Amino acid sequence: MVSKKKKKYSSGEGAQFMTRKAALKKLQLSLKDFRRICILKGIYPREPRNRKRAQKGAGGIKTLYHTKDIKFLLHEPILWKLRELKVYQQKIRKARAMKEYPRMRKYLRDYPSINIDHIVKERYPTFVDALRDLDDCLTLCFLFSTFPSLKRVPRDQSLLCRRLTVEFMHAIIAAKALRKVFISVKGYYYQAELEGQTITWIVPHHFSFQPQSKDEVDFKIMSTFVEFYTMMLGFVNFKLYHSLNLVYPPKLTAAFSDTDKELVDEQAYVAERIAAMNIPVIKLTGANETEELPEMDIFQTEGEDTQKLEEAKQEAEKVKKLKTMFNGLKFYINREVPREPLVFIIRSFGGEVSWDKDLFVGATFDESDESIAYQIVDRPSMDKQYLSRYYVQPQWVFDSVNARTLLPINKYLMGAVLPPHLSPFVDKTRDQVYKPPEERELLDPNFKPLNEEESGSDIEEASDEDKEEDSEPEDPEQALTKQYQQELQEESTSEDEDGEGGDMDPEKKKLKKEKKKAMAVTTGVPHKEHPYQKEIEDKQAFRLREKLVRKKHRNLYKSMKAGQEKRKKEIWLLRKKRRLHDEKAKQEKKAEKRKQKLQAIEAASV
Amino acid sequence: MPPFRKGLLKRKIYSEDPKDSRNEALSKNESLEDSEDLIRGDLDDVNDATDSEHEEDPNNAGSDNEIEKVMFGDDADSTLGDEADLEDSDQSSDLTDSEADTEENDSSDENEVSETTSDSEKSIDSGAESGPSQAQSSDEAEKKSANQKQQKLTTKSLKKKQLQTQKETKSSVDILADKIKNSSVSIQPVEQKDEYSSGDTSDEEDRRNTTGEVPRWWYDEYPHVGYDLDGRRIIKPPQRDQIDEFLKRCEDPDFWRTVKDPSTGQDVKLSKEDLELIHRLREGHVPNSSHDEYQPWIEWFSRSVLATPVRAFPDHKRSFLPSRSEQLQVAKIVHALKMGWTKTRKQLAEERKKKREKQFYNLWGSETEAVRGIQRHIPAPRRPLPAHAESYRPPPEYLLDAREMKEWNKLSETPWLRKYTFLPTQHHNLRSVAAYSRYTRERFLRCLDLYLAPRAIKMRLTISPSDLVPQLPSPRDLQPFPTREALQFRGHAGPVRALQPDPSGQYLVTGSDDGTLKVWEISTGRCLRTISLGGRVSRVLWSPAAGLSLVAAAVGPRLLLLNPGADIGAHRIAARTDELLEEPPPRRDQAEDERTASCVEWQKVAPEEWARGVRIAVKHFKDIVHVAWHGRGDYICVTLSDAASRSVVVHQVSRRRSQLPFRRNKGLVQAALFHPARPWLLVASQRAVRIYDLVRQELLRKLQPGAQWNSTLAAHPSGDHLLVGSYDSKCMWFDLELSARPYQTLRLHGRAVRAVAFHPRYPLFASGGDDRYIVVSHGMVYNDLLQNPLIVPLKQLPGGEPRDSLVTLDLCFHPTQPWLLAACADSTVRLYS
Secondary structure, three states: OOOOOOOOOOOOHHHHEEEHHHHHHHHOOOHHHHHHHHHHHOOOOEOOOOHHHHOOOOOOOOOEEEHHHHHHHHOOHHHHHHHHHHHHHHHHHHHHHOOOHHHHHHHHHOOOOOOOHHHHHHHOOOHHHHHHOHHHHHHHHHHHOOOOOOOOOOOOHHHHHHHHHHHHHHHHHHHOOEEEEEEEOOEEEEEEEEOOEEEEEEEEOOOOOOOOOOOOOOHHHHHHHHHHHHHHHHHHHHHHHHHOOEOOOOOOOHHHHOHHHHHOOHHHHHHHHHHHHOOOOOEOOOOOOOOOOOOOOOOOOOOHHHHHHHHHHHHHHHHHHHHOOOOOOEEEEOOOOOHHHHHHHHHHOOOEEEEOOOOOOOOOOOOOOOOOOEEEOOOOOOOOOOOOOEEEOHHHHHHHHHHOOOOOHHHOEOOOOOOOOOOOOOOOOOOOOOOOHHHHHHHOOOOOOHHHOOOOHHHHHHHHHHHHHHHOOHHHHHHHHHHHHHHHHHHHHHHHHHOOOOOOOHHHHHHHHHHHHOOOOOOOOOOOOOOOHHHHHHHHHHHHHHOOOOHHHHHHHHHHHHHHHHHHHHHHHHHHHHHHHHHHHHHHHHHHHHHHHHHHHHHHHO | OOHHHHHHHHHHHHHOOHHHHHHHHHHHHHHHHHHHHHHHHHHHOHHHHHOOOOOOOHHHHHHHHHHHHHHHHHHHHHHHHHHHOOOOHHHHHHHHHHHHHHHHHHHHHHHHHHHHHHHHHHHHHHHHHHOOOOOOOHHHHHHHHHHHHHHHHHHHHHHHHHHHHHHHHHHHHOHHHHHHHHHHHHHOHHHHHHHHHOOOOHHHHHHHOOOOOOOHHHHOOOOEEEEOOOOOEEEOOOOOOHHHHHHHHHHOOOHHHEEEOOOOOOEEEOOHHHHHHHHHHHHOOOOOOOOOOOOOOOOOOOOOOOOOOOOOOOOOHHHHOOOHHHHHHHHHHHHHHHHOOOOOHHHHHHHHHHHHOOOOOOOOOOOOOOOOOOOOOOOOOOOOOOOHHHEOOOOHHHOOOHHHHHHHHHOOOOHHHOOOOOOOOOOOOHHHOOOOOOHHHHHHHHHHHHHHOOEOOOOOOOOOHHHOOOOOOOHHHHOOOOOOEEEEEEOOOOOEEEEEEOOOOOEEEEEEOOOEEEEEEOOOOEEEEEEEOOOOEEEEEEOOOOOOOOEEEEEOOEEEEEOOOOOOOOHHHHHHHHHHHHOOOOOOOOOOOHHHHHHEEEEOOOHHHHHHOEEEEEEEOOOEEEEEEOOOOOEEEEEEOOOHHHOEEEEEOOOOEEEOOOOOOOOOEEEEEEOOOOOEEEEEEOOOEEEEEOOOOEEEEEEOOOOOOEEEEEEOOOOOEEEEEEOOOOEEEEEOOOOOOOOEEEOOOOOOEEEEEEOOOOOEEEEEEOOOEEEEEEEEOOOOOOOOOEEEEEEEEEOOOOEOOEOEEEEEEOOOOOOEEEEEOOOEEEEEO
């Protein structure tokens, strides 16, 4: 007997993957429901190693899912719910068609909701897993919290998002977990650290909602995501409050509990939401107020570990300082300043905030309070100013948080031209990253930017170059080799004359000549080695070794080198642009000064 | 049955149930019969009838009673009908109403009766007046009055019935109307009396003539128009002719309102009221002028609580007592509510809302039981964090300048090729920052990425490029090696093709395209001797034989063995060499085959050549490409260009004999060498390197360098390693004990490699070619067979100036020192130390 021939694609990659069409057939779902369950369950297509084989020989590019993923979906109880929903919708449709409106209303009223708690648990078996994946969740929830009621979006979704995000912000405030903030053109970036996980989210600027055409944005899909994310965020909030010894759900304001107030206008909502942030949440009784982190111990270990430990300790110290940065300081926010981000930031670093009580609810103290330390203004001038406080622009708060210290306010005073706002998210440990002079100034207090001083620009440039050397090891070496080659050429020319080579300085040559002229013993001149001789040699040796890169890695090596070159070029370009800008600014400044002088002279002469 | 009765019946039928109407009809019939009986009775005892009105005549009274009975029977009927639907409490109240009504009516009736009698008397009077010819006896009149009375009674009862039926129809519709009626009845009983008291009714009119509904023209021929109640003729009034009519019209001012009564033939003058009535009827108004169609509506039953009840009679006791059944029902519901079996609508709605509200709990509270998740989950990559350029106030260098802006605009069709997804913009303060219009879209795209983008684990290298570079010992540890150019030997007029130091390392011989061969002292760079050979010198080689001072030079097709001269090396050796080569050896076996003879010719050296130092000359049929000595110095291997199978020739100097080792052409031979230790011949052809055993005369190995075109070949002094240079800029290191493939391929040059050389003592080798650098490398070979050779490129030494895209033509190491000698195309020889 001839054994049966094995069918093609019945094993290996061909059996491992499943096209979407096949998945739909297997699950007996419509594409819409499949999409929904994929979003809820976090199933995604996979890229096969060999597409041809995975598609069972079919051409083109198809959406491929893992067969096991689809089988996993097959056991999902929600699948049945979806099918039931389908029937239910048919009922509603029928009632509408028969014009049995009361029945239809009843159906609509009792529309079944899908419970997805178990999916949250399934997708995030531990709390830390959930925290790790919180970025998208928060960003989307914050976006939805600004949405009006939309077609295809459940009515209470944006309200729920609003509630949950405010709760989350409260948790962040209570945990003092905020680390970095950034004003981008897209919105406000916040980075918090919870349980060792960094969570970054974006809150859009005001009035971010714009009607979108259907081919641009499908709110139905986003709404399905939000459906899952709200559950996730709710559970995360609960756990956070639980771990912070806070009462959940917090009683923030009547706005979130009373849905009767649904017709309250948006402005009032926002105002209440911000006001809610200004109230400390209720602690569980018996929770100790000051929970100190245990002091980090340093064990006597060898080598790098101690250094690392030391660094970690310093970092912890800094963070501790940051957490209490605004402690005991009172801030007053002028009405033109966006309050939500500032209240959130100031409160999470221990400050007290208030605003105009006539305009918005929730003000805790008045403008005339003499103990206010900073008033945050965003207007060129003010009529009535108090001497007891600083009038600063909002960027000062952001920059101070990122610098982890209260920055000097002189650059941020009311009406002043603000310094550039730098991103705190740029990885400082990576090489080949352009650092603007402002950042370098921050990192290194001794650094002096170009445009600060009028004279001595050469020196600065030199120092700049030195910096460059530090940042990229390649750049100077080329210069050095050039230098060296020049020297070599010089040497070779000199060899012709002398017959014997050697690294002879002109002085030596002179000496020799003198020697020839008159035999005499003169004091020896110490032989000077070229300062970069060793480096040049190493560099050359590296060049040669570079050629021994294995054939297998050669392309990779080349591309990596090309990437390095590209980055270098970018850095060069930025540096050049900055230099040009600074020079221009300096000239303008000079011209202005000259003009002023001339004017003064004229005035004096007249 | 008279027509009006029929009409009444009909109305009843419409208004009431058929049963009721039947009852009603029955009662009517009864009453009719009664009335007939009454008439009969009247006719029976007429005498009694005269004073029957006030004296209670038993018969009459009976009839009266009977009428009452009928009425009550009617009522009873109606009550029966009411009983059929007892639930309707209104009906019952209506019943009481009607009862009260009848009572009242009765009382009023009696009054009426008295009045009507007086009226009838009046009418009799009038009748007497109108009919003078009419002789009326008193009893007749009495009879008539009795009749009248009887008729009146019947009409009365009828009227009552009519009223009742009206009431009933109304009551069935609404209780309120009934009540209104009630009240009106109670208020205006007098008006109703008036209606009957006015004697001028149609009934009385009818009573004058008893002919009934017959056509009037029947009586046209008779003097009478009919009969009165007593059966006497009613005589027509005197007929008037046209003239009388006319006269009357002229004389009588009331003529226009005088009409003829068809029943009596009398003229009747219409009163003012009559006229008004007619007028109103014509106009289509309600006949009664006193009726106000638009009288103000009195809302009796309004929300306002009145001080006194609207209804005149008190509510029944029942209405004050709560309903027992209702109470039971309510109690049931209340109990259910108390027990929580049922809920109010509000509660239900609240419950629904509560259910819909998300309930959060400690999901990760309990210990984690193993939850089945996605297999081999690939978490979605995070979005990159924003850089300085995304800031609302970026440093000025991040803003796009004019050139970048132009590029930005150019890529508007393909925005994904742009450097940023957003345009870096400078905002002067926070209040001027607008919302980012693409925010929602970006979030949406992220959502799409999360569920739609295929995911795969992609290994990302975290290494730096320098990690890919092999870790080799530092060149500083591998010294000595030539590090720099020490000397240049100048003197040649053309590119130096070949060079070699003598075995002692004191002298250097070079051959150039200018047709000269020069001997130099290496340490000083002094040219000791120049020998012109009259042709391009392509190769020069010192003989390795210790006791001979002999240089092999290839000049075109000729191979010359020269003695460089007495002043070079020891005199004795030079002399001995001359001595040795002066005489050609005796040719014992002259049997040289034809094939060899055709390509090689041992020439006799001319005296002028001898004077220049040439001792032996061998001419080949093609130009010489490569020459190699055997280690002993007796054999010399020559490679000829384009010579096919005869390209390798081996000469034996001592015997002055030549051999062609190969029969067949095996590729374009580039170089051929003797193995330094074994009797092997190494032949580098264009593609392969072949190793032949000269003793056994067979091919030992075939090495595959993998290059397109080999150029040169060098053997390690130990003999176990080979270095092959190729025109495609590669050097291949072969370990003969390893494999036929190169142990390492070195791409140290950018262009063709033309020369490779091993140092005879130090673990060094060098390669040079058409690019500017000569590369000196460390090539350590270990005695331990398990350890592979260590190859470290050490130094790039700058070669000469390029001439016709040639730079380095030959390389040779100093035999004792770590020095490298290079023959350069710029007609110099360079020494690197």
